[in-house]
Amino acid sequence: MKVTRFHHVSVNTNGTSLDAVVAFYQDVLGLADKARPEIPGVDGHWHVVGNQELHLVAAPPRGTLSDATGHHYCVAVDDLDAAIAELEARGIEYQRAVQGAGTVQIWIVDPAGNTIELQQETG
Numbered sequence: 705m706k707v708t709r710f711h712h713v714s715v716n717t718n719g720t721s722l723d724a725v726v727a728f729y730q731d732v733l734g735l736a737d738k739a740r741p742e743i744p745g746v747d748g749h750w751h752v753v754g755n756q757e758l759h760l761v762a763a764p765p766r767g768t769l770s771d772a773t774g775h776h777y778c779v780a781v782d783d784l785d786a787a788i789a790e791l792e793a794r795g796i797e798y799q800r801a802v803q804g805a806g807t808v809q810i811w812i813v814d815p816a817g818n819t820i821e822l823q824q825e826t827g
Contacts, residue, residue: 705787708825711778712750712757722747722762729758743803746773769819770799770811776819784808784824 717725726749729735735751735758747762765774781787788810791798798810810822 705790706782707779708782709780710756711780711821711823712759713777714759714761714821715775716765716773717760717762719764722749722760725749725760725762729760741803769813769817770797771819772799772801772809772811772821774819776811776821778809778821778823780825781822782825784810784822787822 729751730737735753738750738752738757740748740750740759745763749760749762751758751760761773763773765771767774788798788800791810791812796812798812800808800810802808808824812820812822814820
């Protein structure tokens, strides 16, 4: 599997007002906004820093392994199907979902329990 870059970091608002968290990242860190697709049942806001993103998630973490609404980071891979085949060959479990207009994403968990999202490289 070839990871091409970090795509985004996702942090949960942990019950804090989304507006307050957005204002912090805009006003204190000066981050620009990025358009965010509608994700049913998951409120949030996206910022952009260069070609990377910060995703704010205003939905309760699920508290499960491979928690898409909890803290996680995302890497872009050059070939998602090949990455899935490699994970399967290694016996690594993953969860698959589709977001917005056909963005396929999978989530895995590292040995320490950290959630990692993988997406097909688009750039």
